[in-house]
Amino acid sequence: MISKTVLATWLVVLAPALAAGQSAPQTPPGPKAAAASTDHSATGTAAKPKVGKDDNSLPLTIDSDKMERFGKANLVVFSGNVVARRDNSVQYADRLEVYMDEKGDRVLRTVSTGSVRIITKDCRTGTAQRAEYYDLDQRVVLIGNARVWQDDNVVSGDTITIWVAEDRTIVEGGKQERVKGIFYSQKDGKQDGQAAPRHAAEACTN
Numbered sequence: 001m002i003s004k005t006v007l008a009t010w011l012v013v014l015a016p017a018l019a020a021g022q023s024a025p026q027t028p029p030g031p032k033a034a035a036a037s038t039d040h041s042a043t044g045t046a047a048k049p050k051v052g053k054d055d056n057s058l059p060l061t062i063d064s065d066k067m068e069r070f071g072k073a074n075l076v077v078f079s080g081n082v083v084a085r086r087d088n089s090v091q092y093a094d095r096l097e098v099y100m101d102e103k104g105d106r107v108l109r110t111v112s113t114g115s116v117r118i119i120t121k122d123c124r125t126g127t128a129q130r131a132e133y134y135d136l137d138q139r140v141v142l143i144g145n146a147r148v149w150q151d152d153n154v155v156s157g158d159t160i161t162i163w164v165a166e167d168r169t170i171v172e173g174g175k176q177e178r179v180k181g182i183f184y185s186q187k188d189g190k191q192d193g194q195a196a197p198r199h200a201a202e203a204c205t206n
Helices: 011-021 031-037
Strands: 059-065 066-070 075-086 087-098 107-121 123-134 140-150 153-163 166-170 180-181
Touching: 031 166, 087 123, 107 140, 123 153, 140 166
Parallel strands: none
Antiparallel strands: 059 075, 066 075, 075 087, 087 107, 107 123, 123 140, 140 153, 153 166, 153 180
16 A cells, blocks of 8 residues: 655664653653664664565655654654655555554554655555555555556446466445446557666656
């Protein structure tokens, strides 16, 4: 499932560090928070081996105008011109909620609202009223007037679910809107054989 102020955070490392930096709510900062407070040290947090797909070990980097952390809920909220990047995919939104595990080591789920737009690393663009990302199965759910397109091909519906690692998509209609799709035959193979773009936002024209 996608802004330029330099609040760019390696979120997996930042969350425990923030707990140490604020007026320690419940528990004093432990060794994990101390290790995370150093600029690029991921020891004790992101250095742990990840289980599952390779994408789970990649950092989530977020830029925004404002950030709030709610330690009891394991929640970090970014608001104002939010730009989230991971594995050459980009997501834009007005607000992004990031839910961490109990230790603050890993992002479990994100919820984006307000002017939601995503650009995948294979140059698909999606828009919706709300986007939810589930890290364990690398699933993006676009909810409310959801639309995904690439070149001239487009699908739309009430909900679009994308399994990133499996390259699989399900489009569902709502009570008042059926699923719609428009597909064109590729006119030529000019794009075949080109090198994969390093940054989706820079390489994709949408």
